[in-house]
Amino acid sequence: MNSMEKDTRLIGREALAKLFAQWLGEGRRILAPKQSNDKVDFAEVETPGEVSLDPVQTGQSPKGALFPRVEELFSFPSRDGRVELRERDLAALKPTVVFGLRPCDAAALAALAAIFNWDSADALFSARLAALTTVGVACNRCDEYCFCTSLGGGPGATTGSDILLTDMGGGEYLAEVISEKGRQAIQGAGTLFQPALGKDKESRLARVEKAFDLDKVKPALEALFDDEAFWVEQSLRCLGCGACAYVCPTCACFDIQDENGRRLRCWDSCGFGLFTLHTSGHNPRPLQSQRWRQRLMHKFSYMPERQSVLGCVGCGRCSRACPVDMNILEHLRAVAEAKP
Amino acid sequence: MTTADVFKPFLMRIDKVTEETPDVRTLRLAFQDEREGRGFTFRTGQFGEYSVFGEGECTFCIASPPTRQGYIECTFRKAGRVTGALADLEAGETIGFRGPYGNVFPIDEWEKKSLLFIAGGIALPPMRSVIWNVLDLRDRYRDITIVYGARTVADLVYKSELAEWEKRPDVRLVATVDPGGQTPDWKGEIGFVPAVLDKLAPASRDTVAVVCGPPVMIKFTFPVLARLGFAPEKIFTTLENRMKCGVGKCGRCNVGKHFVCKDGPVFTFAQLQEMPQEY
Numbered sequence: 001m002n003s004m005e006k007d008t009r010l011i012g013r014e015a016l017a018k019l020f021a022q023w024l025g026e027g028r029r030i031l032a033p034k035q036s037n038d039k040v041d042f043a044e045v046e047t048p049g050e051v052s053l054d055p056v057q058t059g060q061s062p063k064g065a066l067f068p069r070v071e072e073l074f075s076f077p078s079r080d081g082r083v084e085l086r087e088r089d090l091a092a093l094k095p096t097v098v099f100g101l102r103p104c105d106a107a108a109l110a111a112l113a114a115i116f117n118w119d120s121a122d123a124l125f126s127a128r129l130a131a132l133t134t135v136g137v138a139c140n141r142c143d144e145y146c147f148c149t150s151l152g153g154g155p156g157a158t159t160g161s162d163i164l165l166t167d168m169g170g171g172e173y174l175a176e177v178i179s180e181k182g183r184q185a186i187q188g189a190g191t192l193f194q195p196a197l198g199k200d201k202e203s204r205l206a207r208v209e210k211a212f213d214l215d216k217v218k219p220a221l222e223a224l225f226d227d228e229a230f231w232v233e234q235s236l237r238c239l240g241c242g243a244c245a246y247v248c249p250t251c252a253c254f255d256i257q258d259e260n261g262r263r264l265r266c267w268d269s270c271g272f273g274l275f276t277l278h279t280s281g282h283n284p285r286p287l288q289s290q291r292w293r294q295r296l297m298h299k300f301s302y303m304p305e306r307q308s309v310l311g312c313v314g315c316g317r318c319s320r321a322c323p324v325d326m327n328i329l330e331h332l333r334a335v336a337e338a339k340p
Numbered sequence: 341m342t343t344a345d346v347f348k349p350f351l352m353r354i355d356k357v358t359e360e361t362p363d364v365r366t367l368r369l370a371f372q373d374e375r376e377g378r379g380f381t382f383r384t385g386q387f388g389e390y391s392v393f394g395e396g397e398c399t400f401c402i403a404s405p406p407t408r409q410g411y412i413e414c415t416f417r418k419a420g421r422v423t424g425a426l427a428d429l430e431a432g433e434t435i436g437f438r439g440p441y442g443n444v445f446p447i448d449e450w451e452k453k454s455l456l457f458i459a460g461g462i463a464l465p466p467m468r469s470v471i472w473n474v475l476d477l478r479d480r481y482r483d484i485t486i487v488y489g490a491r492t493v494a495d496l497v498y499k500s501e502l503a504e505w506e507k508r509p510d511v512r513l514v515a516t517v518d519p520g521g522q523t524p525d526w527k528g529e530i531g532f533v534p535a536v537l538d539k540l541a542p543a544s545r546d547t548v549a550v551v552c553g554p555p556v557m558i559k560f561t562f563p564v565l566a567r568l569g570f571a572p573e574k575i576f577t578t579l580e581n582r583m584k585c586g587v588g589k590c591g592r593c594n595v596g597k598h599f600v601c602k603d604g605p606v607f608t609f610a611q612l613q614e615m616p617q618e619y
Contacts, residue, residue: 073347074347074348076393082434083351083434083436085348085349085351087345088345115591116589118588119587119588119589119602120346120587120588122346122589123345123346225596225616226616252589252591253590253591254584254585254590255590256347256396256397256590257396258391258394258396261393261394263347263391263393265347268591270592275582275592276581276582276592276593277582278580278581278582279398279419279420279423280419280554282555284581284582284617284619285618290618294594297596297597298594301597302594302596302597305597306597
């Protein structure tokens with residue numbers, strides 16, 4: 001592919017530090033993978049030196065930048081017994097650069113946007129998305145949990161990144177400027193970049209083998225829906241702990257709770273028995289097997305059908321986080337190959 | 341800059357409290373901001389999220405008909421944290437309401453037809469909205485029959501309205517209580533709703549049936565209606581899965597690929613037959 005047409009350039013480590021300084025100067029905050037004790041997760045950074053791109057993946061996905069684990073929807077201070085509603089000031093949400101997210105995480109933004117805005121726009125999510133610029137970093141390495149290529153993604157995929165960097169070795173990054181937001185993020189920083197003539201990222205990318213045929217998954221799931229034995233077998237180990245949903249870059253199910261004069265939106269999980277429990281005690285999904293089925297159906301059947309987007313990007317976080325070693329890749333392969 | 345958010349409720353003043361049974365009450369709510377009230381419209385079958393600030397939100401249908409303007413009503417059983425808090429409030433106090441959400445009973449399509457309403461227990465409230473809606477437009481419909489059952493006489497809600505329907509010559513009310521739930525002066529039927537319906541054997545010709553009740557009542561009522569000749573697409577019900585957002589985002593009310601909050605809560609039996617049993 002001709003790199004000139006794609007607006008591809010080179011940037012070195014020192015120039016990247018200057019770009020970080022420029023972003024901070026513009027009032028943006030930068031979230032990037034950062035080591036804290038034995039964990040690497042997205043946190044605020046000021047220099048590229050603080051960024052840790054060593055692990056294949058961060059433990060938590062960057063979804064919190066758009067959909068925080070707990071966020072205030074509005075507050076309701078009480079004055080002389082009269083309730084007053086105080087809305088969030090969306091203009092106060094800080095413009096944010098998420099740096100160093102992997103192509104799978106960048107692809108997940110489309111799934112999140114579909115969930116929050118498919119029918120009516122979610123004000124907080126939309127405001128955060130509008131103020132977000134993503135600088136992805138292509139994957140030089142992968143592990144046995146990665147399966148982005150089975151879902152149409154790839155270690156060098158540009159979808160969802162405003163700029164995608166590829167580590168070319170020797171302290172140099174190939175920078176592909178993908179979107180208008182990406183162009184704005186490097187406005188005035190032209191001298192920081194070098195021409196990228198003759199550079200090609202492909203040789204630097206991890207090789208993620210295709211693990212199953214995605215086209216088979218949706219029809220197979222639908223055919224298997226009433227196969228109780230299949231779902232019991234699939235979910236026998238599941239503790240219902242919800243870790244998979246918390247680390248997932250696309251899981252966006254939420255709860256709404258009041259606390260200290262504020263109405264809060266909090267992450268939730270379809271894996272919890274309480275999730276669907278009626279006040280009467282009746283539960284439409286009382287069994288863990290039904291809740292595991294819901295997880296797969298939502299991501300691979302309902303979302304593609306209702307919102308035209310897959311609810312999974314193949315990042316493998318759920319498999320890495322699962323305390324009982326459920327590997328979603330193996331489960332999907334079993335679905336794709338099932339003979340109902 | 342602030343922006344109107346889908347989660348921001350209207351502030352509603354409780355204008356009237358009616359104790360229906362020892363643990364069921366009806367609240368009449370008026371918009372604290374009259375301008376918001378004038379801009380508010382809904383159609384029968386829709387629901388909302390009601391909140392006690394500091395306790396949280398819960399989901400009920402709007403139990404009053406859109407033909408009665410200037411207020412909305414909700415009826416609920418005191419059962420959990422939010423309904424417990426709602427049960428402690430008095431007239432004059434403020435709660436939150438957001439809505440209306442969901443689809444509607446297609447009462448325009450029911451014109452010139454007979455209507456058969458079948459409700460059990462605390463499921464009369466969602467049906468009360470549509471019953472009063474069609475009674476307020478009475479000349480557009482033919483026979484109107486209401487079959488309503490509760491466990492005991494004490495559990496019957498809307499007692500004064502039941503008495504009103506009983507007296508009306510243009511409504512046939514059949515009230516029943518479960519065996520053992522009657523009082524010495526009970527003049528209605530004694531028996532479970534499906535059995536009473538079976539005995540009543542209403543005609544199915546040019547008739548739409550609306551069924552609301554606990555899952556077990558629904559389960560045994562559908563076969564009776566089928567035997568009486570009601571086509572599945574002529575039987576309507578309203579589902580009440582647990583909800584948080586009410587607007588298709590929070591992910592818990594789905595029945596298969598259907599959002600109860602967006603595609604429902606009103607479904608026909610024909611639709612339910614195509615849907616998984618997740619309600």
